[in-house]
Amino acid sequence: MPCVHCGFCLPACPTYVRLGDENDSPRGRLYLMQAVVEGRLSPESDAFQTHIDRCLGCRACEPVCPSGVEYGVLLEAARETVYRARKAPAVVAMLLAVFSSRALTNWSMRVARVVRALGLGGLVARRIPRNRLFHPIRFGLAMLEASRERQFGSETATSSGAPIASDGGALDAATSEGETSESAPAWRAGERGRVAILRGCVQAGLFARVNDATERVLRANGYEVIEVSGQGCCGALHTHAGDSMRARKLARANVKALAAAEVDFVAVNAAGCGAALKEYGHLLEADEEYRHTAEALAASTRDISELLAGDSLRVGAPLPVRVTYDAACHLCHAQGVRQEPLAVLGAIPQLVVLPLQDAEECCGGAGTYGITHPELGGDIGADKVSAVLATGAEIVATGNPGCMMQIGAGLLLEGSDVVARHPVELLDESYRRAGFYDGS
Ligand code: SF4
Ligand code: SF4
Known part of the structure; x- marks a missing residue:
């Protein structure tokens, strides 16, 4: 139009x-x-x-x-x-090259995990001067540190009155204090279909815990999870940077690997990757060999919250924390997934969702934007961090690794203890406390 x-x-x-x-x-x-x-x-x-x-x-x-x-x-x-x-900026060209190669991705993620494990990221990031020249390295290190698994703050918050959704309305009764896992339906193993999880590149390298949590909560909700080898980076970074040739190459590899698994759904826990997979039909529309398979794969792709939300979602054990929800752009705007992540949080008794101002506005991460556009990306990111801090939450939940790292880095550089977590990690913790995984 x-x-x-x-x-x-x-x-x-x-x-x-x-x-x-x-x-x-x-x-x-x-x-x-x-x-x-x-x-x-x-x-x-x-x-x-x-x-x-x-x-x-x-x-x-x-x-x-x-x-x-x-x-x-x-x-x-x-x-x-x-x-x-025109030639892409050096930092973008380097990232595109790294994430085009599985060997380079694995190697870079290994190095990143070592730097993270040594705690160098946070230490160095706080000491590097705040100026344009050093911005990519300073912010990049802070993002890496933000990917570390950190505790949920005090975990002592209790619900004061009815929990509220990010739009200010009341959440499902499932969040009411005192409701327990006993009210949850129990599923027979695998009765709701076969699911492959897109493991991703950064997600697999730095957020393996989110992939593991995704697998556990899917199983707890009656899905059979199939391991699919041969998959890799979804190519979203390349598409957004205009490198369509490499984006198509990566897409073909994923289409081949995931289609061969013959699953009912492909579950994605990274909003940007989910949006990219759902658009594989468009990306490969001129490719006679892959077009139809790509369209079928796109049609079977779901954000993890889409697979979980609904009457059938099992309610876990209480998790008394104050959370605010940031809606990742590629979840709410690109995929139209808005209420489902809130429903996931709604299955956690005593978890309070505090409204976030401009929850659907971009956090400034946008792939490499936070690094390549220090001023504007910094301003947009700073507004998001201020909005998160204004809620009084101890956790900001968001369904995209880039947003977790962007917002997490901003909070870290502000000296805040607020942590960024994926909604599925919180549900997983609630399920663990409910004993859903005991004996599995
Ligand atoms: S909303 Fe914006 S893009 Fe859409 S028709 Fe109006 S000016 Fe054009
Ligand atoms: S920055 Fe503005 S023009 Fe670009 S996608 Fe966002 S809303 Fe649209």
Whole structure:
């Protein structure tokens, strides 16, 4: 559908709201794309390169557009044009090369885990001066430190009154104090279907605990989990950077591996990767050999919260913590998954969900954005951190590793004890306390 220039998307765009420049709005960027397509503007021009590059790719402009402009698809094409016209910044080129190779990914993740285990990330990050030159290394180290498993704060918070959802409304009765796992349905093993978990690259390397938690909660809710070898990075980072050739190569490998497993669902616990898999049909639409399989795989892909939410979700044991929920852009805007993660948190008695202001606004992470755009990404990230701190929560729950690291790094550099966790980790802990895994 064509843009009718109504401007409804402008207030939803984090870059327009902060910069006030029409060229940094969805409408302005669409205009620049059109100018390049019609040959009125060179793809090498600073105007095209700067304003397309400054877009977060958060897709907050899509759900508010009355014309149904598929901005995400158009942005991908624009990014491909940008990528072809000019060399990517060194840090981006390096990351794209690393995550294109399974050997380099494994090696880099191993090094990252060693640095994390030695506790160097947090120590060094806090001592590096806050300036543009050192920003990538300072923030990168803080992100690494933020991926470490940290305790849930005091874990002494108790529910004061009815728990509330991030929109301020009341959550399901499942969160009411005193309800226990005895009210939960018990499933026969595997009765709800066969599921493969997308293990991912950063997720497998730095958040293996989230993958493990995903596997346990799926099994506890009646799914059979199938291990699938041969899968790897989903290619989202490459697609967002305009490196479509490598994105397609990675997608083909995943389609081949996951399709061969003949599962009912592919579960994804990283919002950006889930959105990428759901768009594999589009990414490989010109590939005769893979197109149909890619479409089938996309149709079977679910965010972990989509597989869990519903009347059938087992209620765990009490976990008395104060949590605020940040809606990852690629979950709420790109996949339209909004209530399901809250339903997952709603299955944890005594967990209180505190409303987060602008919960659906981007955290500034956006792939490599937090590193490549220190000023603007820093401002957007700082607003998210302030909003999290204002809630008084001890945990910020979010369904994307990039957001966990971006928000976690911001909190860490502020000297805060608030930790970022995946909702499924909290449900897993609640299930562990309920004894669902005893004897398994
Ligand atoms: S993208 Fe959609 S909301 Fe934005 S100006 Fe165009 S038609 Fe209006
Ligand atoms: S994707 Fe996000 S940053 Fe880019 S134009 Fe849309 S709302 Fe603005």
